[in-house]
Amino acid sequence: xxxxxQINKLSKxxxxxxxxxxxxxxxxxxxxxxxxxxxxxPSGSGKSTLLQLxxxxxxxxxxxxxxxxxxxxxxxxxxxSNFRARSLGFVFQNFNLIPVLNVYENVEYSLLLGKRxxxxxxxxxxxxxxxxxxxxxxxxxxxxxxxxxxxAIARALVHKPNVLIADExxxxxxxxxxxxxxxxxxxxxxxxxxxxxxxxxDPSLIEKSDVxxxxxxxxxxxxxxPRALSNVI
Amino acid sequence: xxxxxxIITGVMGIIIFGGFTEANYSGLRESVIRSQYGHMQxxxxxxxxxxRKEPSEYRLSSEEVDKYIEIFEEDxxxxxxxxxxxxxxxxxxxxxxxxxxxxxxxxESESLINSALTIFDGDELTDDDLNGVLLGAGLAESLSVxxxxxxxxxxxxxxxxxxxxxxxxxxxxxxxxxxxxxxAMMMHIEKAQELLGIDSVxxxxxxxxxxxxxxxxxxxxxxxxxxxxLNLEYTTWDKLATFYHKVVKLYDGMFVFIxxxxxxxxxxxxxNTMMIAVMERTGxxxxxxxxxxxxxxxxxxxxxxxxxxxxxSALLGILLGVAVASYINSIGIMMSxxxxxxxxxPLRIEFVPMTWFITVSGVVLVALIASYFPARNASxxxxxxxxxxx
Numbered sequence: 077x078x079x080x081x082q083i084n085k086l087s088k089x090x091x092x093x094x095x096x097x098x099x100x101x102x103x104x105x106x107x108x109x110x111x112x113x114x115x116x117x118p119s120g121s122g123k124s125t126l127l128q129l130x131x132x133x134x135x136x137x138x139x140x141x142x143x144x145x146x147x148x149x150x151x152x153x154x155x156x157s158n159f160r161a162r163s164l165g166f167v168f169q170n171f172n173l174i175p176v177l178n179v180y181e182n183v184e185y186s187l188l189l190g191k192r193x194x195x196x197x198x199x200x201x202x203x204x205x206x207x208x209x210x211x212x213x214x215x216x217x218x219x220x221x222x223x224x225x226x227x228a229i230a231r232a233l234v235h236k237p238n239v240l241i242a243d244e245x246x247x248x249x250x251x252x253x254x255x256x257x258x259x260x261x262x263x264x265x266x267x268x269x270x271x272x273x274x275x276x277x278d279p280s281l282i283e284k285s286d287v288x289x290x291x292x293x294x295x296x297x298x299x300x301x302p303r304a305l306s307n308v309i
Numbered sequence: 310x311x312x313x314x315x316i317i318t319g320v321m322g323i324i325i326f327g328g329f330t331e332a333n334y335s336g337l338r339e340s341v342i343r344s345q346y347g348h349m350q351x352x353x354x355x356x357x358x359x360x361r362k363e364p365s366e367y368r369l370s371s372e373e374v375d376k377y378i379e380i381f382e383e384d385x386x387x388x389x390x391x392x393x394x395x396x397x398x399x400x401x402x403x404x405x406x407x408x409x410x411x412x413x414x415x416x417e418s419e420s421l422i423n424s425a426l427t428i429f430d431g432d433e434l435t436d437d438d439l440n441g442v443l444l445g446a447g448l449a450e451s452l453s454v455x456x457x458x459x460x461x462x463x464x465x466x467x468x469x470x471x472x473x474x475x476x477x478x479x480x481x482x483x484x485x486x487x488x489x490x491x492x493a494m495m496m497h498i499e500k501a502q503e504l505l506g507i508d509s510v511x512x513x514x515x516x517x518x519x520x521x522x523x524x525x526x527x528x529x530x531x532x533x534x535x536x537x538x539l540n541l542e543y544t545t546w547d548k549l550a551t552f553y554h555k556v557v558k559l560y561d562g563m564f565v566f567i568x569x570x571x572x573x574x575x576x577x578x579x580x581n582t583m584m585i586a587v588m589e590r591t592g593x594x595x596x597x598x599x600x601x602x603x604x605x606x607x608x609x610x611x612x613x614x615x616x617x618x619x620x621x622s623a624l625l626g627i628l629l630g631v632a633v634a635s636y637i638n639s640i641g642i643m644m645s646x647x648x649x650x651x652x653x654x655p656l657r658i659e660f661v662p663m664t665w666f667i668t669v670s671g672v673v674l675v676a677l678i679a680s681y682f683p684a685r686n687a688s689x690x691x692x693x694x695x696x697x698x699x
Binding site for chain 2: 128131133134153154157158159160161162164166168172173174175185186189190231
C-alpha cells in the first residue's frame with residue numbers, strides 16, 4: 077500500500093543572523109494511512125520542524141515531502157492552503173483558538189474553510205463528542221486549558237481530515253487532563269480512520285504509548301519503532 | 310478608539326464647515342439676487358456688447374417693454390418684472406458733490422427685488438415719491454446729508470446736454486457690498502427718464518419665485534424669443550455677481566484644505582490602527598492561515614474591518630455633526646461682515662445630504678486604501694513564525 081506521507085532525505089536549515097542552523101538533516105520515512113505516530117526527542121531535535129513540513133506550513137531546504145499526492149516542495153501557497161483546509165487537521169500546544177469566536181464558531185470555522193456542505197448537527201455532534209455540549213456558546217477565555225484543547229481537537233477533526241498534525245498537544249496540560257485529551261484525540265482519529273502525527277517530549281507519555289515512535293536528535297532520525305495503533309488508548 | 314475619535318471629529322468638521330459654507334453660498338446668493346441683480350436682466354439685442362459706447366442705441370422701447378412685460382406676467386414662475394434705467398451723474402448741494410451711479414427704478418416692484426437691502430434711515434420709495442431718492446450709506450456719508458435734505462442731480466442726456474433735477478433724500482440703504490453703497494443712488498424711473506429726456510428703459514429685471522427655476526425660465530425665454538422673433542438678450546445674476554464668485558472661491562479653497570487635512574488624519578489613523586491590529590493578532594493570523602485560510606481572505610478580512618470601523622465612525626460623526634449644527638442654528642450666533650460686505654449675518658449651518666453621502670463614501674474609501682497595506686503585510690506573514698506569537 078502506498079504511504080500517505082512520504083519523506084525523502086528531508087533537510088531544513090534556518091538562518092539565525094549570519095549562522096545557519098540545521099533543524100532537520102536528511103530525514104527519510106514513510107507513514108501509512110491510519111497510523112498513529114509519535115515524534116519524540118528533546119527540545120530542538122527537529123520535531124516541530126518536521127510537523128510543520130508535513131503540515132504544509134513550511135517548505136524544505138532540501139529533499140521531498142509528499143502528503144497524500146501533494147508535493148510540498150512544488151505546491152503554491154494557494155494550493156497548500158486549500159490542501160490544509162480540506163485534508164489536514166491541526167492541534168497546537170497553545171490551543172490557538174480564535175478568541176472572538178465561541179466554541180461552536182471555532183469548530184465551524186474549519187468547515188467553512190473546507191468549502192464542503194455541512195449541517196449544524198455535524199458541529200454539535202463533534203462538540204458533544206469532546207464533552208463540551210454545554211459550552212457551545214462560551215468564548216475560549218471562559219474555558220479551562222483542557223477544555224480549550226478539546227475544542228481544538230473538535231476543530232481539527234470536524235471536517236474529517238486525512239491527517240491530524242498535533243504539535244505537543246499535552247504540553248500545557250496536567251497529567252490527568254493530558255491523558256484524557258490524548259485518549260479523546262486517539263478515539264476520534266480511529267473513528268474517522270485519520271492518520272495522526274503527534275510530537276511530544278513528555279517521557280511518561282511516550283513510555284505509556286505503545287504506538288509507532290520516531291525519535292529525532294539534533295535534526296537526525298535516530299529511531300523508528302512501529303507499534304499497533306490500538307495500544308495507545 | 311482613537312481612530313474612531315479622529316474619524317468622528319473629522320467628519321463633524323466636514324459636516325459643520327460644509328454646511329456653513331453652503332449656508333453662506335445660498336445666503337449670499339439670495340442677498341445678491343435680492344439687493345442688486347434679480348435673477349435675470351433682459352436687454353435689447355446687442356446691449357451687453359455695445360451699451361458702453363452707445364447707451365441710447367441699446368434701450369428697450371416702450372412698445373418692446375409692454376410686449377415683454379405681458380409675456381413675463383403670464384409666467385407664474387416670474388414674481389416681478391421691473392424696469393430700470395442706469396446712468397452716471399453728479400449729485401450735490403451747496404457744500405459738496407459726488408459722482409454717483411444712479412438707478413432709476415419702479416419703486417414698488419423694485420422693493421421686492423431689493424428685499425435684501427436694508428433701509429437703515431428714512432423710508433422706502435413708493436410709486437408716488439417722484440422726487441424722493443435713496444442713497445447708499447457711503448454716498449450719504451460722503452455728502453453729509455440727512456433724510457429730508459435736498460440735492461441736485463446733474464446728468465447729460467442722449468444729445469450730450471446737461472440736465473438737472475432737484476431730489477429729496479428719502480432714505481439711506483445698505484446692501485451686501487460696501488463698494489456699491491459708496492456710489493449708489495436709487496430714484497423713481499419716471500424722474501430719471503425726465504432727466505435723461507427718454508421714454509425707453511435700459512433693462513427689465515426679473516425676480517423668480519425660486520432660484521432653482523432659473524434654468525427652466527431661461528430656456529422658456531429663449532424658446533419664446535426664437536419663436537416670436539423677440540429682439541432681446543439676457544444675462545443672469547451669476548454672470549454679474551463677481552463678489553459672490555470671489556467668496557465662493559475663498560470658501561471652496563478653505564473647504565478643500567480642510568478636506569485634505571481630514572483625509573490625511575483618516576489615512577494615518579486607520580493605517581496605524583490596522584498596523585497595530587496586525588501586530589497584536591499575529592498569532593491569530595498564523596492560526597487561520599495554518600487552518601487553510603487563503604492570503605486573499607486575510608487581506609479581505611482586515612480591509613473589511615477597516616471599512617466597517619470607518620463607516621460606523623463616519624455615521625456617528627454625521628449624527629454628532631448634525632446635532633452640533635442644529636444647536637448652533639438654534640442659538641443664533643451673529644458673524645461679523647465678510648470682506649467687502651457691509652453687514653454681519655447670522656451663523657447658519659445647512660444640512661446637505663449630498664455632502665454627508667460624499668463624506669461617508671470618501672472616508673470609507675480612504676480607510677479601505679489605508680487598510681490594504683497592513684492587510685497585505687498580515688497575509689504575507691510566515692505561518693510558522695506567526696504561530697509562535699500565541
